[in-house]
Amino acid sequence: MSPGLCRDLRIYLRLLHLLGMMCWHFDSEACELSATPPGERYALLYTLAMLVASAGCFTFVHLQPQIIHLTIYNRTGNFYETIIFRSTCLVLCLLYGILYLRRHRHRKLVQDMLRLNRKCLDKSTDKQFLHYLILYGVLTVLGFGNLLNGYSQSGMAPLALALCLVVYVYAFLVLCLLLVFFVCLKMIMAAGLGHYNRQLCLEVLPSELNGRQRILAICQGELADCFGQLMLPIVALILLMGPSGPFYMISTIMEGKFESRTVPIIFISSATWGLPWIIMLVLMLRSNGITVEANKTAKILAKVPRTGTGLDKMIEKFLLKNLRQQPILTAYGFFALDKSTLFKVIFEGPYLTIHPNYLNYFCSFLRQSLRTW
Template identity: 65%
Template sequence: MSVCRDLRLYLRVLNSLGMMCWQFEREQCLLQATPERERYALVYAVVILSATTGAFTYAHVQPQRFHLKIYNRTGNFYETVIFRSSCLVLWLLYVCLYLRRHRHMALVQSLLTINRKCVIGSADRQFLNNFILYAALSVISFGNYINGYSRSATDSIALVLSVVVYTYAFLVLCLLLVFFVCLKQIMAAGLTHYNAELCHVIKEIPSYRSRQQISSLNGRQEILALYEGELNECFGLLMLPIVALVLLISPSGPFYLISTVLEGKCGPEQYILMSVTSVFWDVPWMIMLVLMLRTNGITVEANKTAKILAKVPRTGTGLDRMIEKFLLKNLRQQPILTAYGFFALDKSTLFKLFTAIFTYMVILVQFKEMENSTKSINKF
C-alpha cells in the first residue's frame, strides 16, 4: 500500500509542523484529537507565535539590518515589507488553524471516508507526485534564499532570520496548498465514482435503476455540499493570506535581477549564478500557486453528471421529475470555491494574478528609477 494512502504522509508532516495535530487510526481511518496532541498543538502554536512576533518586532526596530547593499531605498523598503508580511501571515495561519482545529479535523475526516469509499488505489500516485513536487521545490527555495542573501552582503543576523523565516514560510504555506490540492482531488475522484455508477445503472432494470440513481445522486450532492460548504469555509480562509503573500513576493525575483545583473553590480564570475538565482527566485511559489488554481476536476465531473442524466430513458415515474429538477438546478448553479468570497480559486484567477504581479513589478521599477533620478539631480 502506498505511503500516501489516506494522506498519511501529509498528516504526519502537518503534525510535525504543528498545524493539524491529530492521531490517525489506520485500520478504521479515524482521526482523534487526543489530550497529548492537543497539548502539542498548543505548545507549538505558542512557540511559533512568539518567534514570529519576535522576528517582526526585530525587523521593525532594526530595519537597517535587513538592508541589502545592492538595493537602493525603494528595494530595501520592499524587502522589509516582505519579511514582516511573511511573519504576519505565519502568525495568522497558526492562530486560525489552532482555533478552528476541530472543524478542520471533521472536514478531513469526511474526506478520508470518501477517499476509502470512492477513490481507487491509483490516486495514491497523484498524492505522492504532489508531495515529491513540494519537497523538490522546498529544496530549490532554500537554495535560492541561501545563495541570494549570502551574496547580497546582508547583516549576519538578518541573513539567518531571512533564510529561516522564508524557508519555514514556504514549507508551511505550500504544504497547506498541496494538501488542499489533494483534498480537491479526493472530491473529484468521488464525483467520478458516482458518475461511473450512474453510467452503469442506466443499463439495469428500472426498479433497481431508480434506487441506484437516487443513491448516486445523493452521494454526489453530499460531496458538492462539502465542497461549497466546509471546504470553502475552512481552506478558503487559509488561501486568502497565502495568495496575498505570494502576490507580494512574486515581483522580488525580477526586481532582484534588475537591481543586480542588469545594473552590473556583480562581477563576471557571479553573473551566471546571480542570473540563475533571480530567474528561479519565484519559481517554487508560482508552481505551487498554479498547481492549486489549475485543478478543476470537480467542475468537470459535476458538469458531466448532467450529460449522463440527459441520456437516462424516461420511465414515466417520479424519477423523471426528479431528474428534470436536478438538470434545471445543475445548469443554473456551478460549484465555486473562493478565498473567503474575495476571488475564485480556479484557473480564471491565474491571469488576474499574473497581471497584478506584472503591474506591481512595473511600479517598483518606476519608484526605483525615480529615486535614482532624484539622486542624480541632487548631485548637481
C-alpha cells in the first residue's frame, strides 16, 4: 500500500465515497477536494436510496416485529431486539441526511485537515492511519461472524437472518468508518499542534502562535460542529447495543437452551458480541492528543527567557488569553469526546447524565419487564 494513501487519507476518502458519504474528487497535487457533478449525483442518489431502504426496513419490522423474533428469547428479549434494529435504521437515516445537507462544510473542513497534514508531516500518524484501518477491517469480520453464528444457532428464519446481517454489518461499516475518520482528523490536528510546539522551542514567532490558534479555532469550531452532530447518535446507538451480548448469553447459555457441544462457540460469540462497537467507542474517546499538545504550548512559553522587549508582552498576553482555554470536542454539547468522559459515557450514558429522571423511568421499565419475563 502506498504511504500516500494513508498519509493523505486517500483510502479513507475512497471508502467514504464508495459508501456515499463524502463523494468528492481529490487532487493530490493541489491537495484539494472538489465537488464534481458526477459526485454530486452519486451522493444524492445514494442518500435517497439509503433513506428509502432504512425507512423501508424500519417500517417492515415495525409492522411485523415477529419477523426478527428469536425463538430462544422471551417477549422482553425480542422487544429489545426490535428496538435495536429500528434504532439502527433511524441512525442510518439521520447520518446520511446530515452528511448530505452539510457536505460542503465537511468538504472544506477535510480539505483544511489534509493541507495541515502535508504541512506538518508526521510519519507516526501515517502508520497509525494504517493500523486503525486494519483494526476496522478485523472488527468488521469479527462482528459479522458473531452475528452470523449467534442468529443462525438461534434458529432465525433465512429471510430475517439476511435482513439483520445486512442492516447491522452495513451500519457497522458506516458508523465505525466515521469514527475512525474522526480519530484520524484529531490526530492530524494534534500533529499540527506538535509541529508548532517544536517550532516554538527553537524560536518564538508570531506566525507559530497564529498557526496554533488557527488549529484550535478549527477544533472548537468546524470540527466540533461538523462531527459533533454525527457522534451523538453513533455513541447513543453503541450504548444501546452494548448490553446485547451479555443479554444474549444470559437468555441462552445460562438457561441451557443449547447443546453442550455448541455452548463454547456460542459463549465466545456472545462474549465478543458488542466488542467491535465498544473498541471503536474507546478508540474515539481515548484520543486526547489535541489537549496534550495544546497544554505543552504554555509550558514552552513559560520557559522562554525574558528579554525586556515587546516579545515579553506578546508572550504574557498570549498566556493570559489562552492558559485556561481548553480544546474540548463535544457531541453537540451533550458530553465531551475525550477519555475524561469515557467512564461516564459507558456507565451512565449521555441522556442519563443530563436528565436523571430518565434513570428512574428506566428502572421502573426494567422491573416491569422482569415481571413479564
